[in-house]
Amino acid sequence: MPVPAIMRGMAEGGKPAHEGRVAFVTGGGRGIGAATAKLLAREGAAVAVAARTEKEVVGVAREISASGGEALPLRLDVTDEVSVSEAFQRTREELGPADILVNNAGLPGVPLPVAATEPAGWRRVFEVNVTGAFLCAREALPQMAAGNWGRIINVSSAAARHPMAGMAAYSASKATLDQLTRVLALEGKPNNIAAICVYPGVVDTRMQEESRSFGAEVVGESLHRMFNNYRDFGVLRRPEEPAGLISYLCTQEAARLNGHIIRLEQLATLRGDK
Numbered sequence: 001m002p003v004p005a006i007m008r009g010m011a012e013g014g015k016p017a018h019e020g021r022v023a024f025v026t027g028g029g030r031g032i033g034a035a036t037a038k039l040l041a042r043e044g045a046a047v048a049v050a051a052r053t054e055k056e057v058v059g060v061a062r063e064i065s066a067s068g069g070e071a072l073p074l075r076l077d078v079t080d081e082v083s084v085s086e087a088f089q090r091t092r093e094e095l096g097p098a099d100i101l102v103n104n105a106g107l108p109g110v111p112l113p114v115a116a117t118e119p120a121g122w123r124r125v126f127e128v129n130v131t132g133a134f135l136c137a138r139e140a141l142p143q144m145a146a147g148n149w150g151r152i153i154n155v156s157s158a159a160a161r162h163p164m165a166g167m168a169a170y171s172a173s174k175a176t177l178d179q180l181t182r183v184l185a186l187e188g189k190p191n192n193i194a195a196i197c198v199y200p201g202v203v204d205t206r207m208q209e210e211s212r213s214f215g216a217e218v219v220g221e222s223l224h225r226m227f228n229n230y231r232d233f234g235v236l237r238r239p240e241e242p243a244g245l246i247s248y249l250c251t252q253e254a255a256r257l258n259g260h261i262i263r264l265e266q267l268a269t270l271r272g273d274k
């Protein structure tokens with residue numbers, strides 16, 4: 001079954017923050033990406049909702065159109081440059097040139113010590129978390145430059161800064177994504193394109209579920225306990241919280257944060273919440 005074409009609903013009054021923008025959200029089918037796609041749409045953007053699982057991207061696009069927004073569900077594998085190029089082309093044809101890119105698609109891989117990590121597993125984590133973001137940025141940048149405005153939000157992780165035994169591939173890939181963001185910030189600046197990284201906190205998504213599901217015999221007692229403690233001690237955040245941060249970072253006001261890495265906890269201060 002082909003992925004359905006653009007889904008349009010009727011927008012409701014007020015002038016939303018992202019009115020007139022076209023956003024491309026990778027990993028938009030669930031978790032942080034789905035919450036972000038829905039929020040950007042609620043705030044006026046037309047949103048390309050992109051990931052590999054058709055059912056999920058179609059479901060999110062339906063929800064957006066049912067509540068008055070505009071969405072284009074896209075089957076996308078961020079590691080495949082043809083798939084990425086086709087997805088951006090369809091977005092341009094059906095919604096217009098992308099001016100917001102949220103590089104959210106990511107995966108942790110199996111958390112193992114370096115000596116026990118298969119090269120294929122290491123490469124896969126880098127392919128999705130780093131090369132995927134590069135391929136999408138590479139497609140989005142010319143469209144953003146043509147409109148002399150753009151925002152690239154890379155969803156990274158505090159694991160980039162805090163080393164943990166067993167998390168080499170994930171941590172190193174996210175540290176690389178941080179540095180990619182800083183370079184994008186320099187390259188984008190002349191065209192009014194800001195690139196910003198997000199550390200979303202520990203969020204209640206499939207990724208955390210999967211991390212909890214690895215037995216202590218696979219990932220070791222310490223990581224097993226850490227993943228389960230996140231749930232058991234109630235520290236998991238709702239995906240809507242990092243989505244709120246991402247949406248804020250797509251506003252004009254947030255252009256000043258070009259090249260910065262922003263943690264979820266900073267949102268209230270940045271927004272000047274009372």
Ligand SMILES: NC(=O)c1ccc[n+]([C@@H]2O[C@H](COP(=O)([O-])OP(=O)(O)OC[C@H]3O[C@@H](n4cnc5c(N)ncnc54)[C@H](OP(=O)(O)O)[C@@H]3O)[C@@H](O)[C@H]2O)c1
Nearest residue numbers: 027031032051052053077078105106157202203205206207
């Ligand atoms: N949850 C946390 O605690 C946490 C903490 C720090 C950072 N993060 C980061 O937040 C981002 C979102 O994760 P999440 O927690 O929301 O996890 P999630 O619910 O598992 O979502 C991951 C998304 O990425 C997509 N994806 C994976 N591989 C892809 C590929 N090759 N091509 C296109 N899409 C792909 C998945 O869709 P398909 O499988 O359908 O392709 C899914 O939509 C990730 O970058 C993650 O590293 C999460």
